[in-house]
Amino acid sequence: MKELPKAYNPRDVEDKWYQYWESNNFFHATVDKRKTPYTIVIPPPNITGSLTMGHVLNNTIQDILIRWRRMQGYEACWIPGTDHAGIATQSAVEKALEKEGLKRHDLGREKFVERVWQWKEQYGGTIIKQLRKLGASCDWQRERFTLDEGLSEAVKEVFVRMFEKGLIYRGKYIVNWCTFHQTALSDDEVDYVETNGNLWHFKYPIEGTDEFVIVATTRPETMLGDTAVAVNPRDERYRHLVGKNAILPLVGRKLPIIADDYVDETFGSGMVKVTPAHDPNDFLMGQRHHLEQVNIFDEKGYLNTSVPKQYVGIERFACRKQVVKDLEAQGYLLKVEPHTHNIGRCYRCHTIIEPYLSDQWFVRMKPLAEPALRVVQEGKIRFHPERWEKVYEHWMNNIRDWCISRQIWWGHRIPVYYASDGQLTAARDEHEARTKLGLDPGAPIRQDDDVLDTWFSSWLWPFSILGWPRDSKDLRYFNPTDTLVTGPDIIFFWVARMIMANMEFLNGEPRFDGKPRTKDEELVPFRDVYFTSMIRDLQGRKMSKSLGNSPDPLDVIEEYGADALRFTVAFLSPLGQDVLFSSDKCEIGRNFANKIWNAGRFLLMNKTELEGSVHDEEIEHVPEEHLDLADRWILSRLHHAVRDFNAALGEFHLNESSKILYDFIWHNFCDWYVELVKTRFYGDEPVDVKRVVLRRALWIFDRALRLLHPMMPFVTEELWQHLADRKGKTIMRAPFPTVDQRWIDQKTEDDMAFVQDVINAVRNIRGENNISPSKDITVQVRCADTARAAIVNTYGSYLKKLGRVSAIETLTTSVKPKLASSAVVNGTEIFVPLEGLIDLDAERSRLEKEIARLQQVLEGIERKLGNASFVERAPKEVVEREREKQASFKTNIEKLKANLVQLSS
């Protein structure tokens, strides 16, 4: 065997193993009825993006879960893919065109969409490639795209079914209009930014009187579209005005004065100008009072011809200035006050959103929301952390219809067809449309120009990628999926809608075993939703390109290794809390990988040493001969670790589960077990016993690697391949360790804890007295009882090796050695004779400090026991335990005190 380098170098191994796994199809899952499926669908990243720390966290978690379940024997399937990201992608391509001096209209729809596809082929796979560097074990053969043929089919099917069921309708509605993209945006696509603006107060004359109404607005230009003035019906001040008309300055339109509860009589003048075409609340008021809707803008935000001609064609913010100026000139401006309010901006281009009245397609959400809310409330889908359920509930109870049309070209074109007479229908293709509309094959027919909101394909993701609407074995087997791992920021965009879609459209689909799906239970798209942490920088700011505080994960992988990055983010990710990250934190993972590497190196070196020519066969079962305390202890710790790890990961406590492995491997296996195994390797036991000890250590290490593999796939595979002849095999498909209660043993752990305490006491004496590690010392021990004496006698070699002790003497009389440093462990006294070495003052203060510490604890105990109501009311076991503690502390303190006296004499 060739020598392994002293330090682990991820660059030497990562790509090699990834290629090995992928080329051997180890990631691929197939329908296997003997196994239970475990499925995760990836939240499809945008084709415009590249890998961010957010993706790293999200996909590391998915990979950990998938690898873990795969090793546990599930048919684990992780389906990857990308999202076409309508607006984002179209913008990216338009930007590229701009450099050529072109606009999309110069190319025309067909050519432009072709360009976007070209762009997608070139750049769209960036993240997918980068995920491989991270070690993601996605089933690449199943990779999908939200605009590929299968998904198109699903989208059309869904649209037509909903249309036929009356769940989709077309309507005039106030939408959030982005004047840059010239498209409607859903409510979720609008960002509100607190902005300093003005509140302008105007007066409008009242018809046939000398009176005025006083109204205020933050958007003066919209007054050109005013069609009413409203007051609160309870407002005594204005009751007499209701029913009269105001006259709109600059325009001359009569504005009825109406009474509506929406108006807050305590705000401003208590009068509100009503602009139904340009304000969502005014729109609703307009509907209640059948007001005229005057749309004053065109699609780009310029004034249209429904306003007086001097304003036609002016840009909206220029118009604002002009209107204010004109009103002021005519004496209608009362005052201007500074006013802070939230302004909606496009989440892509940050253009100020214009509430805009236009024809759009909508999905009726109420009927879909009800069952989707219920399955979460009934626990058929569980959110982690749970508190997101409340957020979900609130949204679902106040759900609004979903505007699904977008006035762009890149996306699923709305499958609605119009005959020349204006009749329309939804259809899967033109042929079907003609039939439905009763048109001849040659008759003119036109498809809707708009495309669907990107989320209209994403919400079908968990079943469309499995072949729906066609009958598919995959669908029946892998859906419902098991775990969804995503950010809480898209709980409404995506998570809620997937639940609705799965419930609505899979209703009636058979299961893989042929049985009909039971109501609800089998209709959910997934059973657990894990909401990931938000990655922030060390100042707690969001990672963002503009701040430049987002490390490039590929650089981090290059510097620290993928395993280090993966382990570190898992280690830092508490459930439901943000993560403050900087790349140097990856030292945690890198150092850990190196630690494991060297533990493996140690075992392999001894393997060469002890077995001469290397036996490269598997060690199937743990060798049970020649067990000593350390062996039984590490086996107990191992099974504890397996049990605790499974429990923690099962609850999605990533940080806890990684900590369990860290502690087991580093602080149990390396710090103690490996050191104790050395006492046997270098001791005088027969070589065949040493071989058993070695093979046991190898077996345990093998299990540790398996445990760690989901978190650190590369280093574990590399070492695992070295441990035995594993040609053609892979650790990623080796069975995950299971818990064997037989090995979990409290007595063993207690005995070992005693040994460790004794060793720690000796180390403490050495450290505090500044005795060089190279200086041998002798130790005298007076044991509290025969059981402890037996342990000390049997495992003195442990103390000798780890305490660097040359000789141990057991004291039988009560005589105390002179000039010795001392300690007490559970009544067992330890003396280290230090003639000539000891610093008496230092030793005295060390003992005094220890006595004071114990004294403090004892006082606490005695205070408790002195409290009559504690003794009376606390459970018996608790009181009893306190009594035992009291006795034990007392003896320890007495012994230390005696030692102190001895030292001073």
Add this chain to the structure above:
RNA sequence: GGACGCUUAGCUCAGCUGGUUCAGAGCGCCGCCCUUACAAGGCGGAGGUCGAAGGUUCGAAUCCUUCAGCGUCCACCA
């Protein structure tokens, strides 16, 4: 305006259903060590009245109330 979350060592955070020397880990810091797996390491050590004030309880970092600071989401009043 509404909902939720956070506040524990210099820094980043664990501490689940109140009770085992419950006040912990990693990093940083101090001291001693290149001991034949590992200096990306080993051993020892110093550091905190658990945000504030009340309350419940025999007992509170843990449960309740109020307050302060920070953060997230929702709504958006002209």
